[in-house]
Amino acid sequence: MTDQNRRQFLSTAGAAVVAIPAASLIGSRLAFASDLPMVDTASAQAVALQYVEMSAKADQMCENCALYQAKEGTEAGMCPLFAGAQVGGKAWCSAWAPKG
Numbered sequence: 001m002t003d004q005n006r007r008q009f010l011s012t013a014g015a016a017v018v019a020i021p022a023a024s025l026i027g028s029r030l031a032f033a034s035d036l037p038m039v040d041t042a043s044a045q046a047v048a049l050q051y052v053e054m055s056a057k058a059d060q061m062c063e064n065c066a067l068y069q070a071k072e073g074t075e076a077g078m079c080p081l082f083a084g085a086q087v088g089g090k091a092w093c094s095a096w097a098p099k100g
């Protein structure tokens with residue numbers, strides 16, 4: 001094995017070692033997310049961000065927001081702006097941003 005091949009192997013192997021646990025953490029985080037309650041629309045954070053369970057904007061909802069994290073095919077997911085609660089896929093808040 002040449003030095004260049006060894007470096008490439010070590011680089012690839014290192015990336016795989018980092019990527020596998022990261023993917024596991026994301027999967028387990030989403031699994032736990034389904035156990036969380038839905039956002040309380042009366043909470044201070046929800047009121048401040050004008051969160052609603054059903055978006056009035058046809059082209060803006062959590063499921064097409066850049067901050068939404070959910071397993072495909074689920075009706076609710078996580079948003080970093082609402083720690084400890086799930087947001088609905090059809091919900092909306094004033095922090096909505098298009099997916100890149």
Ligand code: SF4
Nearest residue numbers: 062065068079093096
């Ligand atoms: S930022 Fe607002 S619109 Fe986007 S996922 Fe979070 S709650 Fe939904």
